[in-house]
Amino acid sequence: MTDLINLRSVSAAYGKGQVLWDVALDMKAGEAATVLGRNGVGKTTLMKTIMGQLPVSGGYIYVNGEEVTAMGAYQRARAGIGFVPQGRHVFPHLTVSENLEVGLAALARKGFKGPRKVPDMVFDLFPKLTQIANRKAGVLSGGEQQQLAIGRALAGQPSLLLLDEPTEGIQPNIVQQIEDALLRVRTELGVAILIVEQNLDFAWSFAERYFVMQRGRIVKQGKTAEDSAADIAKLVHV
């Protein structure tokens, strides 16, 4: 089976400052994986590079066996990558339903036949979004914005969802809701998920594979079932 996503010795830089070094990463359809690492090791940079918001300075990226290295973010979104960026990045002056509607732009992909509307599943996962549909995203609480950001990415019906610290700075009861929703996205929609997460307990129980980053490199990867979270925690916090 071809990999859903495959990175081969990818490097990336902001101007002259190289941040990613020789990163290799692969995932199969429907898999869940987590990227672990302390602040500033390049997790967000990795996500932006996979999304295509940041061009690679070396290496190759494949989606479903097709090379996407030279493609812009919008083409990768249309190839089936959904993105929930760190800091949520909802469109502040658009309403909740307008934000979701922008997410539909990713459906402009070859062979997409279904209706161009936000799937009911999104409102089923996050009932709150129905109640606040007409409010401007900029005035919402962090938790509401996070639900919106995930809903917006799901509106594009991705086959891989990238999540960059979706529970950062969010109150605990909403964190629980978000984690439950992500489990349902996996099991009910079969969407593969690559998640950057500081909460090691959740990451470990959620993902079947992990990647540990240090200073722009993946220094260890494996299966969560085969390794101990405590050992990995030591590696993450060096």
Add this chain to the structure above:
Amino acid sequence: MDAAFLTGQVFNGFSVASIYILAALGLALSFGLMRVINMAHGEILMVGSYLAYLTILFIPGPLGIFAAMLVAFIGAGLLGAGLEAALVSKLTARPLDTLLATWGVSLILQQGARDVFGATGVSVTAPAWLDGAITIGALPLPAARLFIMAVAVAVLGGLALFLRMTRVGLLVRAVNQDRATASAMGVNVRQVDAFIFGLGAGVAGIGGVVLALLGPVTPNVGQSYIVTAFLVVVLGGLGSMIGTTIAAVMIGLVMALAQIFVDVSFAQVLTLLFVVLFLQFRPQGVIAIRSRALDAE
């Protein structure tokens, strides 16, 4: 100085402001979205004026002016879209190069107009129904100037509706607010850029038609308005539509009221002074648009 005279100048201020709105909107839209300055924008206005001249040659009569606006909107819009595709899109993130390249285009267009239509200028015969004046109280208001104001209001309303109510308008607003994220949601931001550039040029084309009602059309006609249009964009807050409109009205009024006391060129100096002083106290302009991430798509 009597009240009627003062009211008349205020009216003039609004009608001049209407022209500035039409001239500045396109600049503001594309600056807001792409952070590019199009030095050829004045010549797009000029092309609109000549298109009005040609259209009215072929379609005289009372409705010719509406045909001229349609032709100028489409013609100037296509010219703008072509300019974006051939030049501006190739120079993204190189603002100085864009400035120089579009300046070059402006010179080419001016010379082109000189070669085709001559340097002396041509006149557009306004339809008869624009000749008279409508008298309100003791005040005769020239129909042509009322018409110009109506056109500006219609264009503003049309644009606002378009941005609020259509799907493309939604994508434009999304790109304007957060370019990188819009792109990650599947929005082809380059296409949105080209579209807005073309739309802004189309609006300038309509502005050119309106200019042709006020005086002869020369190859330099765009130059006389473009400097003030840039002032309007800066004063308005660099990219906001409401800010641009308010700024145009402010500048139009300052210009018209200053002309009660001094001649035109000194009024222009006073206007510039006004803008400089205003920006001293409010550097972000009338409406501050949120800072937008300029990072990669």
